[in-house]
Amino acid sequence: MKVLVTGATGFIGRLVVRHLREAGAELRLASRHPERLGSENEAVPMPGFDAPAAAFLELTRHMTDVVHCAGLNNDQGNATEADYQAANVELSARLAHAAATQISGRFIHLSSIRAVIGAHVSATIDEDTLPAPQCAYGRSKREGEIKVLDAYASHGRSDAAVLRLPPVYGSGMRGNLATLIRLANTPLPLPTGALTGIRSLMSSEAAVRAVSHLLSHPGSLRPIYVAADVPPIAVEAIIAAFRRGFGRPMRLMTVPAGLMRPAATMLGKQAFWDSLTARQICDPALLVSQGWAPEADPLGRLAELARLGKS
Secondary structure: OEEEEOOOOOOHHHHHHHHHHHHEEEEEEEEEHHHOOOOOOEEOOOOOOOOOHHHHHHOOOOEEEEEOOOOOOOOOOOOOHHHHHHHHHHHHHHHHHHHHHHHHOEEEEEEEHHHHHOOOOOOEEEOOOOOOOHHHHHHHHHHHHHHHHHEEEEEEEEOOOEEOOEEEEEOOOHHHHHHHHHHHHHOOOOOOOOOOOOOEEHOOOOOOOOOOHHHHOOOOOEEEEEEEOOOOEEHHHHHHHHHHHHHHOOEOOOOOOHHHHHHHHHHOHHHHHHHHHHHEEEEEEEEHHHHOOOOHHHHHHHHHHHHHHHH
């Protein structure tokens, strides 16, 4: 197996690289920062979305499979819609077309539940959830999914799959989970009684195992997969797990949500607050039915993450 991993220096990409290397795969690593990848595997610059077609053909030449982790995440506060379109739509489409013409194996495209649902919408999400992205990032991820699957279909192939991930936690995480862990590592009392949200999360290790599963399982691929730890977790329990890991007192106060939302709005944090009160549950039943095992103790893993961060 010769696998091209794009975004190989990213949060999930670097873990995919480590896992596949330990499994004995031959790797080509593509990144905007190939100098960070060392000399253990072939490292090449990631072409820009407007690079010549020959650059993408050269990138995928002699590869058997592709894991496409590269993209622009929604933690880039100054990113424009055009930036997201270039990184998450056009780049993905051009890579998929090149791969479909010359690789013999699978194309695994990492996506997000933001491709189908906004951060403050309450819903249960599975492969049949009707996409309704509500931000520039989410729209770009959905369009990228369509472009990748259409590229493979245009070549008469069905061995590309989209893996939609919920918020992923692990060393180096960003976004709302990074904000929560920073808040948990303070002596401040936190108004968790108002945090009614329940969220599906995913450990970075479980995400990598899902990628490996899709690369190697013997059955045919479905176009879309949803992954998550089991069970989903209350936001209050997430904060408590972080504080337990840091060895801090809980100091969790019950404050009515009716008081907290106006305060969050005054501080310019309404979107963040709304995301903490939504109930977003991902159903990984399809992956589980094919033999993938989700993380079974997410609270323990969250506490361990905080403990390691403290040490």
